[in-house]
Amino acid sequence: MAAVTVELRSTDGTEAAMGWAGAHTLVVDRAEGKAGGRGLGFNGAELLGLTIGGCFCNDLRYVAHDMGIALDAISATVTIELSGDPIIATGASMRVACTTSDGSDPAAVIERARAISMAANSLPRGIPVSVEIA
Known part of the structure; x- marks a missing residue:
C-alpha cells in the first residue's frame, strides 16, 4: 500500500502554518481578521477545492499520455x-475544459480521468481521519 505524508508547522510571527511535502511548500491561514488570520495562505475549503481540481488536472495529463493524446x-x-x-x-462541483493539440474532442480523456481520479473518487466514498495527540 502506498502512502503520502505531509508536514505542517506554525510560522513564527504569524498564526499561519507552512505545509510541505518534499521540496514543495504552501501557506495555510484563515481569512484576514478571522481567528487571527491574515489571509497569508489558503484556508481549508480552498485547499479541498485545490485538491480535487489539482488531482483532476494531473489525471487529465496521465490519461492523455496513456491514450497518446x-x-x-x-x-x-x-x-x-x-x-x-x-x-x-x-458537496463539490467541478467544471472542466481542455483542448487537444490535434483539435479532436477531449471528452474521452475527461471521462477516463473522472473514472480514475483519486481525490474525486475518494471523497464520495469517505475516508476515516484519525487525530492523535503527539
Missing part, C-alpha cells in the same frame, strides 16, 4: 459547498 490548455473550476456548525463540506 496531446493536451494543450486545461481549465478546472471547483466549487466547494459548505454548511453547518461546525462547518463541513457538503
Whole structure:
C-alpha cells in the first residue's frame, strides 16, 4: 500500500502554518481578521477545492499520455459547498475544459480521468481521519 505524508508547522510571527511535502511548500491561514488570520495562505475549503481540481488536472495529463493524446490548455473550476456548525463540506462541483493539440474532442480523456481520479473518487466514498495527540 502506498502512502503520502505531509508536514505542517506554525510560522513564527504569524498564526499561519507552512505545509510541505518534499521540496514543495504552501501557506495555510484563515481569512484576514478571522481567528487571527491574515489571509497569508489558503484556508481549508480552498485547499479541498485545490485538491480535487489539482488531482483532476494531473489525471487529465496521465490519461492523455496513456491514450497518446496531446493536451494543450486545461481549465478546472471547483466549487466547494459548505454548511453547518461546525462547518463541513457538503458537496463539490467541478467544471472542466481542455483542448487537444490535434483539435479532436477531449471528452474521452475527461471521462477516463473522472473514472480514475483519486481525490474525486475518494471523497464520495469517505475516508476515516484519525487525530492523535503527539
